[in-house]
Amino acid sequence: KITLAIESSCDETSAAVLRGGREVLSLVISTQIPVHQKFGGVVPEIASRKHIVNIMPVIDETLQKAGLSLSDIDQVAVTYGPGLVGALLVGVSAAKALAFTLGVPLIGVNHLEGHIFANFISHPDLKPPFMALVVSGGHTSLVHVKDYNSFALMGQTRDDAAGEAFDKVARVMGLPYPGGPQIDRLAQEGDPHAIDFPKALQEKGNYEFSFSGLKSAVLNYLNSMKCKNLPVNKADVAASFQNTVIEVLIAKAMDAVRESGCDTLVLAGGVAANSSLEGRLREAADREGIRFCYPDKLLCTDNAAMIGCRGYYQAQAGIYSDLYLNAVPGLALTDL
Numbered sequence: 001k002i003t004l005a006i007e008s009s010c011d012e013t014s015a016a017v018l019r020g021g022r023e024v025l026s027l028v029i030s031t032q033i034p035v036h037q038k039f040g041g042v043v044p045e046i047a048s049r050k051h052i053v054n055i056m057p058v059i060d061e062t063l064q065k066a067g068l069s070l071s072d073i074d075q076v077a078v079t080y081g082p083g084l085v086g087a088l089l090v091g092v093s094a095a096k097a098l099a100f101t102l103g104v105p106l107i108g109v110n111h112l113e114g115h116i117f118a119n120f121i122s123h124p125d126l127k128p129p130f131m132a133l134v135v136s137g138g139h140t141s142l143v144h145v146k147d148y149n150s151f152a153l154m155g156q157t158r159d160d161a162a163g164e165a166f167d168k169v170a171r172v173m174g175l176p177y178p179g180g181p182q183i184d185r186l187a188q189e190g191d192p193h194a195i196d197f198p199k200a201l202q203e204k205g206n207y208e209f210s211f212s213g214l215k216s217a218v219l220n221y222l223n224s225m226k227c228k229n230l231p232v233n234k235a236d237v238a239a240s241f242q243n244t245v246i247e248v249l250i251a252k253a254m255d256a257v258r259e260s261g262c263d264t265l266v267l268a269g270g271v272a273a274n275s276s277l278e279g280r281l282r283e284a285a286d287r288e289g290i291r292f293c294y295p296d297k298l299l300c301t302d303n304a305a306m307i308g309c310r311g312y313y314q315a316q317a318g319i320y321s322d323l324y325l326n327a328v329p330g331l332a333l334t335d336l
């Protein structure tokens with residue numbers, strides 16, 4: 001089966017062609033980061049317009065790279081949520097038009113499930129069940145992946161997502177969007193124990209996250225230093241903030257994997273690209289004999305290959321969409 005996959009939920013226009021569920025024949029990602037940078041974050045209306053300009057060229061380039069034409073496509077998978085409604089609609093409309101014209105099935109995919117499924121591409125032998133820690137720009141969730149089409153949400157953030165906290169802290173430190181990679185780089189030169197920032201919801205068995213208090217604590221720290229006319233070591237702030245996030249993520253992910261009885265922990269989402277998070281989660285997992293997986297860097301942040309992989313496994317189970325498929329900005333994880 002050849003799957004054409006489309007992703008346009010936020011600020012990346014992406015298309016991919018997969019053979020089966022895990023073999024990526026081609027992947028094209030057109031990022032709008034430079035466009036949104038001068039605004040310090042994604043501007044939804046601009047994102048939608050850019051997607052409209054980019055979508056067909058990105059699809060054409062993907063097919064060309066795979067050495068295939070539209071007539072080779074057996075099914076079309078597309079992200080229909082969660083994300084920005086105008087951005088999602090561009091991908092969904094293109095996918096519906098292609099599925100209709102080609103007379104092939106349409107598969108609406110949940111973007112978060114896609115992030116998790118990126119791991120199946122990077123780890124050909126990975127199989128459910130496992131515990132997934134999804135840390136992205138808009139989400140921080142622990143998901144028990146019981147089978148390819150069966151998920152249970154163990155807990156998620158009550159307020160800011162991990163990536164969002166990285167981006168906001170970076171912004172107040174005057175670093176460009178997206179802040180995650182900037183903090184990551186700066187943190188490598190800082191002392192992770194220089195400043196003691198608070199950790200929320202630390203009780204055992206609590207799988208919810210909260211990062212807004214931590215974000216405020218960083219802000220208060222920067223303001224108080226400024227008031228006292230004291231110099232700020234930005235690298236120490238970045239390292240201490242990042243260390244606090246990582247310690248919370250590790251504690252909760254390890255608790256969750258233990259409780260679930262799974263022997264594998266999987267990391268997913270844009271923050272998975274963080275250079276210390278992956279190494280420290282691996283250490284924690286190794287100590288307890290838990291297998292640890294995370295996707296190739298390119299597949300951590302938004303891309304259509306992960307959507308194609310998720311779509312393939314949905315199709316295997318007969319979970320298709322009809323041509324009335326609509327964008328669902330607040331789409332939750334499917335509890336199947």
Ligand code: ATP
Pocket residue numbers: 009010082083111112115135136137138139162163164166167178179180181184269270271272273274275300301302
């Ligand atoms: P969602 O998937 O929840 O809808 P999104 O698609 O915007 O949100 P992703 O593409 O998964 O998010 O990830 C982007 C986020 O990852 C941004 O918040 C970015 O700052 C963060 N990020 C990327 N690289 C790193 C890094 N090296 N360290 C920390 N955070 C990072």
Ligand code: MG
Pocket residue numbers: 010011012301302
């Ligand atoms: Mg993005």
Ligand code: FE
Pocket residue numbers: 111115136137269270301302
């Ligand atoms: Fe994402």
